[in-house]
Amino acid sequence: MARSLDGLVLAPVADQAPGQVGTRTRFTYHEEDGRIWADYAGGDVVRGHLVGTREGDRLDFRYVQLKHDGTTSSGHCVSTVVDLPDGRVRLDETWEWESRQGSGTSVVEQLPS
Incomplete structure (x- = not known):
């Protein structure tokens, strides 16, 4: 199992469609x-939260977010936790909007220290 995600700060490696989570x-x-x-938060997202579970290297969570336009x-999302050669962590994500x-x-x- 990959190391704990507790306290780690991560960022997308590429921008998604306009108005979504981005770099x-x-x-x-x-x-825990x-x-x-x-x-x-950041980019078009004012505030977002996700909550879910981890079993081994698999994350399963729901997310909700508020954008600057008020929507x-x-x-x-289901993610796989991957340990990178330089010691950082990557999440490979498959997501679907429910709303x-x-x-x-x-x-x-994970952002470099």
């Missing part, structure tokens, strides 16, 4: 006893 978004993760949660959206149409994949990586 300016920062996720601060927390983990198989539970994970994170707060995120909210929510969805579901609207759309799905995709993304990658977020």
Whole structure:
């Protein structure tokens, strides 16, 4: 199992579609006893939260976010935790909106210290 995500700050490696999470978004993760949660903000996102579980290297969580234009959206994501050769962590994500149409994949990586 990869190391704990507790206290790690991760960011997307590429921008998604306009108005979504992007390279300016920062996720601060927390983990305890198989539970994970994170707060995120940046770019078009004023505030976002995710909450879910971790089993081995698999994360399963729901997310909700508020954008600068006042709209909210929510969805579901399953991620695989990967240890990078330089000691950082990467999450390979498959997500789907639940509040609207759309799905995709993304990658977020731990920021260098």
